[in-house]
Amino acid sequence: MSNRPIILGIVGDSAAGKTTLTRGIAQVVGPENVTVICTDDYHRYDRTQRKALGVTALHPDANYLDVMQQHLTLLRTGQPILKPIYSHHTGTFEPPEYVKPNRFVIVEGLLGYSTRGARDCYDVRVYLAPPESLRTQWKVKRDTMKRSYSEEDVLAALRQREPDSEAFIRPQRKWADVVVTFYPPDNEETNSSNLNVRLVLRPTIPHPDFTEILDQNDRYPLSAVRLGLDRDMGKPVDVLEIDSHATLEQVNSLEMMLCNEFPHLKDFCSVGNQELGKLTGTTGEILQSYPLAITQLLIAYHMIKATKMVQ
């Protein structure tokens, strides 16, 4: 196949924001062009079996990672798979579904980077790393509202899972091209739309040219958009930070740096795209976040760039 599908990985712990970011990126590149695979479908045991065995869904042995890897290999070459389905509603498995990959495949889940063979399947690898306090808040909210758990159940599950999070989930950060951390500004109460973002950009893929920001940083060191050098897991990285109070002008100029390289991406820039950075708040209200909009655009940039490399 000359135009094989582009595979984007979005990995992170439970309630780190994988589904939210996946939906946002699909919106940017067009949902009709995207196939979403959630690797929770490769759980080896159902909820009752896990409880009886005393294992968590985060342990590699509690998942068919070999089958997940086979399926990623097939999708990468444009071939269909017969994918299992795990229902978070019932905690059991449903009949498998036939899935044919679209132009873009987003693979989101807990253990997507845990084997070498799986890691080699992605064109772009993202890891979501919100502070644990924010993830706890998100998990409690999501699991009590959408998955019928009580707050005590969720907090107990987080405690039970912590050793596996430490051993198997968080170490996968090192395989990501981009590490995304949404975090609340100091001394401000967290709400869905006021989060800052810190984007760790590893030199494993070529990032857009942000040198203009470096020049601006010299003049305005406290700017709401900053680019700097740092180390992540011991390795040198670039870090792009966008504060929630960034102005429309700052965000537009950042978008132009991204969108100018690909005429195709211009259609998605927020000047003409009201969907970018949209979020549903706690009471169902629609909010817009600039840090989220830039994160979605940066990842869409990498997906579109990858299509140019496989042509």
Ligand SMILES: Nc1ncnc2c1ncn2[C@@H]1O[C@H](COP(=O)(O)OP(=O)(O)O)[C@@H](O)[C@H]1O
């Ligand atoms: N970028 C974000 N900004 C604000 N809230 C978010 C963001 N990402 C996730 N959330 C909140 O966290 C909850 C869990 O996110 P979700 O995307 O379902 O996580 P995951 O798919 O990793 O389990 C969501 O229901 C939402 O309330």
Ligand SMILES: O=C(COP(=O)(O)O)[C@H](O)[C@H](O)COP(=O)(O)O
């Ligand atoms: O941690 C997750 C992954 O989902 P997500 O990343 O969306 O939180 C789920 O808890 C497991 O799939 C187990 O499911 P259950 O809670 O049904 O036992």
